[in-house]
Amino acid sequence: MKILAIESSSLVASVAVTEDGVTVAEYTVNFKKTHSQTLLPMIDQIAAMTELDMDSVDAIAVSGGPGSFTGLRIGSATAKGLGLALKKPLIHVPTLDAMAWNLYGASGLICPVMDARRNQVYTGLYRFEKDFQIVMESCAMDIHDLIQRLNEMGERVIFLGDGMPVCRKFLEEEMTVSWDFAPAQCNRQRAASVAALGARYLEEGKVESAKEHRPDYLRKAQAERELEEAKRQGKVKELAAGHSVGTGESDMVSGGLKTGERMEGQKAGTGAEAGKGNAPEEENR
Numbered sequence: 001m002k003i004l005a006i007e008s009s010s011l012v013a014s015v016a017v018t019e020d021g022v023t024v025a026e027y028t029v030n031f032k033k034t035h036s037q038t039l040l041p042m043i044d045q046i047a048a049m050t051e052l053d054m055d056s057v058d059a060i061a062v063s064g065g066p067g068s069f070t071g072l073r074i075g076s077a078t079a080k081g082l083g084l085a086l087k088k089p090l091i092h093v094p095t096l097d098a099m100a101w102n103l104y105g106a107s108g109l110i111c112p113v114m115d116a117r118r119n120q121v122y123t124g125l126y127r128f129e130k131d132f133q134i135v136m137e138s139c140a141m142d143i144h145d146l147i148q149r150l151n152e153m154g155e156r157v158i159f160l161g162d163g164m165p166v167c168r169k170f171l172e173e174e175m176t177v178s179w180d181f182a183p184a185q186c187n188r189q190r191a192a193s194v195a196a197l198g199a200r201y202l203e204e205g206k207v208e209s210a211k212e213h214r215p216d217y218l219r220k221a222q223a224e225r226e227l228e229e230a231k232r233q234g235k236v237k238e239l240a241a242g243h244s245v246g247t248g249e250s251d252m253v254s255g256g257l258k259t260g261e262r263m264e265g266q267k268a269g270t271g272a273e274a275g276k277g278n279a280p281e282e283e284n285r
Contacts, residue, residue: 024050028191060091093198
């Protein structure tokens with residue numbers, strides 16, 4: 001079983017090929033280049049280095065969110081394009097689940113955190129006891145509420161993800177249970193983990209067509225939140241003229257959700273324009 005995996009939910013761009021439980025190749029870059037510039041060349045280089053016949057791939061696993069709106073759209077558009085061209089199924093792998101998979105077999109709670117701006121994080125809780133367990137589903141959450149929940153659970157916690165530099169001060173001040181950061185080799189997104197978890201989903205028949213695939217954003221894009229706030233304030237003309245309309249703190253909790261609430265069905269399509277533009281992917285969270 002051969003899987004091509006794509007990870008583009010954050011600043012990290014990562015591509016991997018796994019076959020029968022072995023990572024054949026992985027190419028990961030954590031640098032300020034847009035995924036529209038990097039993903040396809042990375043796939044081409046891996047294919048060339050490993051003499052990969054793309055027709056031999058059984059499925060394409062893609063990190064499905066949450067994360068950067070632009071990054072997710074580019075990754076989704078890339079996976080959908082390959083799936084349509086190769087007539088291969090896609091495997092939607094939740095980003096935070098794949099991040100937790102980086103720490104397979106670790107004891108205690110695993111807590112991936114992705115920076116969602118303004119003291120908000122995308123997060124989930126996981127543990128490995130005989131098997132992979134999802135303790136708390138992926139959600140957008142205030143960092144202080146997350147810390148309170150972890151303290152109440154009373155277990156050792158391992159954190160990973162790009163939210164750690166932002167959250168570190170709060171953790172040091174408020175955490176009452178034992179906690180630590182994952183080391184450098186496994187504290188960011190990796191396509192190999194997307195592929196490994198994707199292989200499990202493929203065996204379970206959890207696949208979708210390229211046409212069916214949609215990223216999970218968990219909350220609305222900043223532009224959508226600003227438009228809603230402009231309508232509420234009666235300032236749509238000002239927004240159209242290029243003037244900023246503040247969303248306010250009340251609108252920042254998961255884009256109108258209560259803290260920790262999962263936005264079910266908050267999926268959006270990916271058009272051909274998803275791969276265009278040169279803004280850093282993390283700007284559109």
